[in-house]
Amino acid sequence: MSPALPSPESDGGPSAAAPSFSPLYRQIKALITRSLQGGEWKPGEPIPSETELAARYKVSQGTVRKAIDELATENLVVRRQGKGTFVSTHAEEKVQFRFLRLMPDEGEAGGMPRRFLDCRRLRAPADVARALDIRGGEPVVQVRRLLYFRERPIVLDDIWLVGAQFKGLTAERLSESRAPLYRLFESEFGVRMIRAEEKIRAVVANEQSAELLELPLGAPLLSVERLSFTYGDRPVEWRRGLYNTTTHFYRNDLS
Amino acid sequence: MSPALPSPESDGGPSAAAPSFSPLYRQIKALITRSLQGGEWKPGEPIPSETELAARYKVSQGTVRKAIDELATENLVVRRQGKGTFVSTHAEEKVQFRFLRLMPDEGEAGGMPRRFLDCRRLRAPADVARALDIRGGEPVVQVRRLLYFRERPIVLDDIWLVGAQFKGLTAERLSESRAPLYRLFESEFGVRMIRAEEKIRAVVANEQSAELLELPLGAPLLSVERLSFTYGDRPVEWRRGLYNTTTHFYRNDLS
DNA sequence: AAGTGGTCTAGACCACGAT
DNA sequence: TCGTGGTCTAGACCACTTG
Numbered sequence: 244m245s246p247a248l249p250s251p252e253s254d255g256g257p258s259a260a261a262p263s264f265s266p267l268y269r270q271i272k273a274l275i276t277r278s279l280q281g282g283e284w285k286p287g288e289p290i291p292s293e294t295e296l297a298a299r300y301k302v303s304q305g306t307v308r309k310a311i312d313e314l315a316t317e318n319l320v321v322r323r324q325g326k327g328t329f330v331s332t333h334a335e336e337k338v339q340f341r342f343l344r345l346m347p348d349e350g351e352a353g354g355m356p357r358r359f360l361d362c363r364r365l366r367a368p369a370d371v372a373r374a375l376d377i378r379g380g381e382p383v384v385q386v387r388r389l390l391y392f393r394e395r396p397i398v399l400d401d402i403w404l405v406g407a408q409f410k411g412l413t414a415e416r417l418s419e420s421r422a423p424l425y426r427l428f429e430s431e432f433g434v435r436m437i438r439a440e441e442k443i444r445a446v447v448a449n450e451q452s453a454e455l456l457e458l459p460l461g462a463p464l465l466s467v468e469r470l471s472f473t474y475g476d477r478p479v480e481w482r483r484g485l486y487n488t489t490t491h492f493y494r495n496d497l498s
Numbered sequence: 499m500s501p502a503l504p505s506p507e508s509d510g511g512p513s514a515a516a517p518s519f520s521p522l523y524r525q526i527k528a529l530i531t532r533s534l535q536g537g538e539w540k541p542g543e544p545i546p547s548e549t550e551l552a553a554r555y556k557v558s559q560g561t562v563r564k565a566i567d568e569l570a571t572e573n574l575v576v577r578r579q580g581k582g583t584f585v586s587t588h589a590e591e592k593v594q595f596r597f598l599r600l601m602p603d604e605g606e607a608g609g610m611p612r613r614f615l616d617c618r619r620l621r622a623p624a625d626v627a628r629a630l631d632i633r634g635g636e637p638v639v640q641v642r643r644l645l646y647f648r649e650r651p652i653v654l655d656d657i658w659l660v661g662a663q664f665k666g667l668t669a670e671r672l673s674e675s676r677a678p679l680y681r682l683f684e685s686e687f688g689v690r691m692i693r694a695e696e697k698i699r700a701v702v703a704n705e706q707s708a709e710l711l712e713l714p715l716g717a718p719l720l721s722v723e724r725l726s727f728t729y730g731d732r733p734v735e736w737r738r739g740l741y742n743t744t745t746h747f748y749r750n751d752l753s
Numbered sequence: 754a755a756g757t758g759g760t761c762t763a764g765a766c767c768a769c770g771a772t
Numbered sequence: 773t774c775g776t777g778g779t780c781t782a783g784a785c786c787a788c789t790t791g
Binding site for chain 4: 521522523557558559560561564578579580581
């Protein structure tokens with residue numbers, strides 16, 4: 244049985260260093276990824292069963308299985324025994340904690356209330372453009388917000404979004420929604436965050452951040468710079484968060 | 499073919515919540531893990547081939563394969579096509595970066611020269627004992643050291659080790675060795691670090707840390723508290739690092 | 754050439770969830 | 773009861789490393 248497939252192609256993954264050999268299941272994986280990226284199956288929806296996909300691609304179920312295994316490992320899909328395999332979505336509670344690493348010293352993690360301070364469209368400054376891999380001067384959306392814990396401001400986020408992907412994002416749109424940002428991005432703009440890279444530093448509060456976070460000038464803050472990627476490893480968001488870590492900490496697992 | 503195996507048992511993993519059903523490959527995985535833990539195969543050495551293990555446990559090669567797959571995912575073993583499967587070791591360059599997340603803004607990561615300030619045995623203070631899950635007053639080893647980058651001190655580490663596991667650890671032993679700490683622990687004391695949990699905060703330099711890190715009083719520092727675990731999820735090390743992040747950052751990948 | 758891990762297949766059966 | 777993903781097997785062949 245000779246599977247009808249395009250010629251072997253690269254995985255597209257971050258560390259794909261021109262593999263000399265592309266096994267069948269990776270080609271299947273690439274095909275499924277393309278369908279995810281193209282929106283054939285939407286976040287939260289089930290993808291076809293392994294049997295169906297095996298028939299579609301003319302390979303054995305085991306090969307489809309191995310392809311889906313990798314997609315599940317990369318959190319692009321979620322398997323549910325007895326029910327099917329579903330496209331991952333930021334609508335799931337569990338997924339939130341992958342990107343929200345700030346935990347209170349005491350009490351439960353829970354979602355933090357927020358307040359948007361600003362939302363404007365502008366031309367990308369040089370440093371932001373470089374991070375987002377777009378040309379300087381291209382349109383971007385800048386969002387500034389505060390996150391609260393027990394009525395006190397804990398996080399100050401400055402967010403830059405690639406303008407082309409977020410047409411129609413306004414302060415009203417943000418304020419109306421009660422969903423987490425990444426959930427909103429996914430449902431309203433079709434932009435799903437897959438992974439992110441962070442650079443963490445200790446800094447001190449300047450005049451502005453001190454006032455907004457209700458801290459004395461010079462108070463220590465955790466600076467978290469994050470570059471987020473969507474399908475195809477395309478950067479679409481760059482943000483810098485300033486965290487007050489007197490009652491919270493940034494949790495990380497090394498394994 | 500009826501495999502000769504002990505009755506189904508728990509995985510022992512961190513999130514094993516009394517599974518009602520333990521598949522064969524997990525039982526095999528547990529058996530292999532036990533051999534790793536017991537030192538039947540030492541770090542850096544090859545474990546028996548999949549065929550051999552299949553014969554030993556009286557299961558198919560595919561089942562052994564799946565067990566080893568999980569061990570490889572958890573970084574307990576490393577597969578090398580054409581050569582065999584090897585017990586992971588901190589002697590590999592690549593592994594270092596799993597636990598050393600501090601990167602210079604400019605230049606390569608590379609190993610940082612170090613200086614040991616202190617190494618003494620004492621009875622565990624209450625907070626350290628709690629973190630290490632031992633009784634207060636049990637013997638621990640405290641190590642204090644500095645890490646340098648371009649002749650300047652960047653990291654101040656305070657390390658506590660469970661005394662029972664590190665008999666014979668002295669300042670001389672530390673100074674004589676040029677190997678990374680985890681490599682030394684593994685080769686000299688048979689204690690291999692598997693995973694760790696970190697809590698990260700921004701703090702300010704006090705008198706002591708300011709002097710040691712050659713910084714002004716009140717300079718912002720990254721505080722990284724780490725609890726490290728060995729086989730069987732037993733905590734064996736607790737450390738608090740203070741990082742000067744003016745020329746470095748803590749790198750993290752969310753996925 | 755021999756031995757290792759890696760891929761692919763086909764089929765049987767199990768556990769789980771919905772009906 | 774049915775369809776889903778999950779497990780287990782047995783065998784064939786491929787890719788890589790070493791002798």
